[in-house]
Amino acid sequence: MRYTPTLTRDANASAGGKNLGDLPEWDLSDLYTAPDAPELKRDLDWLEDACRSFAADYEGKLDSLSAGEFLTLVQRNEKIGAIAGRIMSFAGLRYYQMTMDAERAKFLSDCQEKITNYTTPLVFFSLEINRLPEDHYADLFAANDELARYKPAFDRQRAMKPYQLSDELEKFLHDLGVVGDAWERLFDETIAGLTFEVDGEELNIESTLNFLTEQDRSKREAAARELARVFAANIRTFARVHNTQAKEKEVLDRWRGMPSPQMGRHLSNDVEPEVVEALRNAVVKAYPRLSHRYYELKRKWLGLDRMQVWDRNAPLPMEVTRTVSWDEARETVMNAYSAFDPRMGELAQPFFDKGWIDAPVKPGKAPGAFAHPTVTDVHPYVMLNYLGKPRDVMTLAHELGHGVHQVLAAGQGEMLSSTPLTLAETASVFGEMLTFQRMLENAKDDKERKVLLAGKVEDMINTVVRQIAFYDFECKLHDARRGGELTPDDINALWMSVQAESLGEAFDFMEGYETFWAYIPHFVHSPFYVYAYAFGDGLVNALYAAYQESPEGFQDKYFDMLKAGGSKHHKALLEPFGLDATDPTFWDKGLSMIEGFIDQLEAMEE
Template sequence: MLKTLKMKTGAWDLSELLKDPIKNEFNKSLGDINTKVTNFEEKKSSLEQNISTTDFLKLIKDSEDIAESLSYVAGYVHLKYAEDTSSNDIGALVTKINIFSSEISNKLLFFDLWFKKVLDEENADRLTKGVPDVYKDYLLHERSMSKYTLNESEEKIINILDVTGISALIKIYDRMTNGFEFEYIEERGTRKIRKTITNKEKLVSLVRSSRSSERVAAYKSLLSTYKKNSGVLGEIYINRILNWNNEYILLRGFPTPISVRNLSNNISDETIRALLSVCRSNSKVFHQYFREKAKILKVKKLERYHLYAPLKTQNQKKVTFGEALKMVLEAFDDFHPEFKNIVQGLVTKKHIHSKLQDNKQGGAFCSTISPKVDPFVLLNFDGTLRDISTMAHEFGHAIHSVLAADKPISVQHPSLPLAETASVFGEMILNDRLLDQVKKKDKKIMLAEQIDDFYATIMRQAYFTIFEISAHEMIGKNSATNIDELSDIYMDNLKEQFGNSLRLSDDFKYEWLYIPHFYHSPFYCYAYSFGNLLVMSLYQQFKNEGRGFIPKYIRILSSGGSKKPEDLLLNEGIDISKEEFWQKGFDLVNDKISEMNKIK
């Protein structure tokens, strides 16, 4: 651990993917992929109703080989773009690889459409039963999408137009917002501190500052910048929704906009309705906490600017990257040594990009390229306590991927809601270890921070999804909806979410423009609520069962995306279709609030 302590933030090494993308290897890789696709296309004549299971399985494996080869090249380009979204050279490669990927997708489309639409039910059942078990649920899911699948020419047109249509719009959103310069004006007594902040993550970290004036200045700077650009950003979002509505509701015939995400996640609409219903009915749990937090901070009523105010009044000491890494590794090692070994593998192979730099993609993510290559993790590490939790979160994703690395690429990735299982569990392992080590006074502070995070990752994300449902419904009915109307819907959403537990200023009505998931992946956000509430139930089981729980947990993670989430969890005694299950998560939040209140 001594070497770990000395580690500093740094960049990743992408040479496992491509060594020289600009010159020979990039173009050679594209050529190799084209050759594989040509060979695959020659198999089209073998797609008969009576095709043998052996030949069908060979086609699956050949398509996976193509997908894996493409993932190496596309993964490299998108990771390089995340490093520097202002790079014109990499931006051009992103466009090139997106066009190339669309072309490849169109060439392979015949196999997907044959299985979904052409193959009769009897033979589809025969082939599904005949392949290895790891593919069974995947193939059943593919068949379930047949009713929303268009004919080959229509699917090809959509793929082609997406590259220069909605994908291009989202790319504009990213380049524009990642390049923002924020005019920061902090009123510290009679003195005004003015500066320009060019790194969005640096600015956003200040909303958790121990200094009240910094929190207010950070929010005002963030929200005013997005408001100033609301015309363009709002127009992009409206067209994002129109594109979603035109393709999925009008052309494909999905019953509701969110059903698209639910089917993609292999989750029933009923399960997500139950989840959101329980979240909505439990908003008062956090109202109680916000009122209690106001008392601790010695203010009459909490303002939205201070929602994440730390209970410590003094400046919090920054943690070095090495110290943070040591804390996470020790927490993971206590739970299961393999978890620590997986993360150490990422460190050794330089699969982590952690340093702050201008024009770098904000936030954090874990990217799985292939079962044969350990995942890559992007962090924006600035030494805050929250950065340590983020580290544990993203390393949890990496652990999930590595444990499922024995699965084929088509089923390695868990569906979106289950994708947050290991990440949130990783945070809880870390937080519980830290809680056990701190003094009584600090324990109250840490519990408050944990409840802040529960709000941010459960209730806030659920209400983001509720806003999206409203926005998609409004624009679906009236394409002339404007940005101001969307902002009013968002404000109403915040008022329901907070009730009278805090004071809400009008500038927060523009906050929705800042949420990239609305643009990148509509209805993505409920996965965080799902994942957190699910993990609370799993973590309670771990506390009750002790180390005997660990094999069950590893079975869930090792399944990757090879099982339908509801079935996978039901096999482990967890029924996520019932509101009572989701309520257990809020019961734990209540327990944490009660525990915090008892500490004087």
């Protein structure tokens, strides 16, 4: 049981622009007021003692506890998780605000090390849970209604039973986890420390990536070539990180007897491998109907014989380049949320009013965007890199959706609030869809409607097609690493093998694009995370279609689903809506919504 900040990241977040208004920054005092706050020392001291006494009271005794005694054990364990989570949330969020700050990096590392040491005695807990005989386990939870509520969390834990090692090895791996975290920090600090020069201006990675959405094609090309130059200059470091992380995973998987590199992610997501495979196959089969068809349309709109990679996220020629102020972005998203249900707006409001969002781009700040739930007795925090692009409005809608979901799920408590990644994207993508539909309704004319539709299709392609291509890249990377060390050229070749297939015939690929795998944080922080985006998008498309077909009572069912957190399997959560992700045809429903939007765009050409 290790405690690291669980970040729901958006790798495709983009930003750019100035004169944005008063951008909010985090107030972390709801966690702790400072690194030297007496409350933080008090909690660290309490945690050390609580872990020690927990082990003394329960190690070797789980099979002899009554249901009431087991409930007390669960509640004590939950409090330990809450205190450890609060400490690591504070340390992690401070670090992500300024990853180049040595004091913040040291504070995060020291907290992680202490908590790893303190919680090592607790490793026995999950091991003994998994050794309980099936009948004894079932009887225990059947004997106490309050305890029975926690059973889904333990059921997921027992899914790891076939892959469990000896007590001594599990403790060793628990302690060794700090070393793996150091490679993640090396990646974060390297990315945050990169500098790029575009048109004589020195920029960080966030602002440079933003140039890929500029109207001026020469600026897009300059940014793409500068990204390639800087990535190439650092490619050995990125290759070393990926080689080490993939090898570490291969060793762990081999010792545990995992049947595939992806299996650990599927288990943590509480999703069946065949469901993920059906999703992946449905999306790959749909490439010609989705990305290939859309990018051919876009090639014509841009008046190009061939597109380059720097044209992928280019604005349309008829799109007016403008900066969206923070106030406008907030109003757009809040109106969309409140129009769906006033409760949604009420849940979102404190994020803007109480310092729960950190929006500005700052030197050393982590790139991208995320929502971090912290612990259930505090509240989530949202990080953005907001610089006023229209797509930044969608990123705000996305991350705010995560935040609302996390607030609602907090009622489940520490052990059951955390949602598997596949379902964690539900409220975020649904929030984007609400915002998009609101903007579409308010479009002044067909030109604006076309720009909005094209933008939504591109976002959906980035969420579905691009993320499944990422997933295929990771599958190939981990399989190849099992055969030995991979050179940067080896990894580059794997990256390029999925790009042409997913993007289609409209594209050429500049020299240097082969290194663009280097900056994707998911590959390092959360291997195989990326299919969750496609899962979430497909699920939300099906959900939104159900909402359009039968709006009566939908909101209450939707809120119940979000409140459930991680207490139910995806099959049970979707049942009230008449949906089933294990149905092979389920994913085609979601993909058909993207196709429908492309149909509308093609019809506008006639």
